[in-house]
Amino acid sequence: PSSIRLAVIPGDGIGVEVTAEALKVLQAALPQDVKVEGTEYDLGARRYHATGETLPDEVLAELQGYDAILLGAIGDPSVPSGVLERGLLLKLRFAFDHHVNLRPSRLFPGVPGPLREPGAVDFVVVREGTEGPYTGNGGTIRKGTVHEVATEVSLNTAYGVERVVRDAFARAQARPRKKLTLVHKTNVLVFAGSLWSRVFTEVAAEFPEVATDYLHVDAATIFLATQPERFDVIVTDNLFGDIITDLAAAVTGGIGLAASGNLDVTGTFPSMFEPVHGSAPDIAGQGKADPTAAVLSAALLLEHLGRTKASPVLSESARKIEAAVEADLAERAAHDAPRTTSEIGDALAAKAAGL
């Protein structure tokens, strides 16, 4: 393509800073003749305080017209918990049917990580993104009294589970190790667990080359914290995926490096790319945030568009960004002082442009 049209939602806190760097590196990695047309949308805490809006219907409709969405981070302590999460971030994921929440974890050379004996960690979590305990289904009676009862309902459908499980099998099939682990809590959540197990077993029959495995989510945290190298692809539900991907980030150098994509793999709706980290209001505006997670999310964006638009040029640029990050991280130990957000962005852009 001669251009890619992006809706850019910098959001709150460090989201603004890291998104600027991600766009810088994105443009640098693309050939001169592919232009990034980024349109910025002011959504998040600022807009909520100014207008009371989280995601107006007209904006949602407009966003639908883009090739993809690049998002920084959403959330601020000044906004009641849940308002922006449910009204903006999750609304986007649900409205645009982002059923595959893709979160790769890799321990890059040069990154120390917290483990004493780190192995070669390189896995990807395929987290379901449109079901489970995230649907907002539930309620409260007798609120604020000693008789209050609150429920949260996890909704799981064969349709929703099958499409994400199939996607995960296809990804496992395409990787050298060809291994897929289902993570759930089938021994306690027996209704949802039985659905996930059945669908997993059925889809497995279509992928005879993929080795399969099952772990309860509690046991999965043990392996993630001690032998993360054992994983190749993990498929799991929305809430378990939320939890284990933060843990996965922690054991591979921290949340400053963890990228994610919220994909509608059918291409009907724009997919959305965002770092796993939040808006970190405590360090916002100080140039302290590491933009690497946002930059790697931009790489996932190009990889996704490269595939859906059948454009090798975009895929190639995605690989350039990854290579730039890899090179930059390998050199990090050599820097005397911590670099600012834009210094890291500049370094990554220069590297990506030179590849």
Added chain:
Amino acid sequence: PSSIRLAVIPGDGIGVEVTAEALKVLQAALPQDVKVEGTEYDLGARRYHATGETLPDEVLAELQGYDAILLGAIGDPSVPSGVLERGLLLKLRFAFDHHVNLRPSRLFPGVPGPLREPGAVDFVVVREGTEGPYTGNGGTIRKGTVHEVATEVSLNTAYGVERVVRDAFARAQARPRKKLTLVHKTNVLVFAGSLWSRVFTEVAAEFPEVATDYLHVDAATIFLATQPERFDVIVTDNLFGDIITDLAAAVTGGIGLAASGNLDVTGTFPSMFEPVHGSAPDIAGQGKADPTAAVLSAALLLEHLGRTKASPVLSESARKIEAAVEADLAERAAHDAPRTTSEIGDALAAKAAGL
């Protein structure tokens, strides 16, 4: 007391082996004149296969008469997932109103742990035990078809949340650091989250000396995996508690050392003590299991009975077991070969008896 009456449920796999050692150490730590009267109950996979029973009503009624229950581990791959968990283990926890699931985590001197830079880790998780997504509330329609829908309902009551939150505050108050962290996912699970937050804030007013803190469960995994020393007491819901206590065990030397108590703090029903680990059928019957988690669970049992029976002798014996474990772990690096389950049990018993 001149005797303590225990219902002993060795259960499945390594549960049998580690329970024998726990009883051995328990008796050794007590003064000669306090007798342990243990009555063994055959519950678990064997009984299920033989009779189809998981926990008959008569057995449940009988168990109610004991001072406490000592449990090994439940579960076997030959039994469909969920049958023994729901029909036996969770049935006991729910029937006996075990609302405080107590899980201490400590990095004992001499235990390497997986972290490159381990701090002084010593915290306790107070996990709610009778509510949340563990109630078995949920269902399935169109099972086995492409139109299957499965739900899991998390039930949360002010009554249930308040009693466990108050217990956690009291425990924090009694510890030197006096710090309590609420772990939940209030930004997504807004109904249950709002109840937990409100109750937490209200009860906090009764404990002005306790410093409070809140972490989303995903963020909590990051701190557990990288800076576990920052925690003192954590209070959380049933499912989050399940997940983070396995992680906590992993960063403090593994599941072979993690003890737990399922407490009815009112003393109406017998409390139940069990290692956090499972039945580990792959190593069962080989003398390979580390009985330390079961032994430390027996210490929790004595500590609990010491408190509810106002018996300093029992509390003192609990401390002897802990000291024996501490001494044994400090010496572990010196052993040339791995010891068997009963060798470790013998060493702990000898140490506890000598203190």
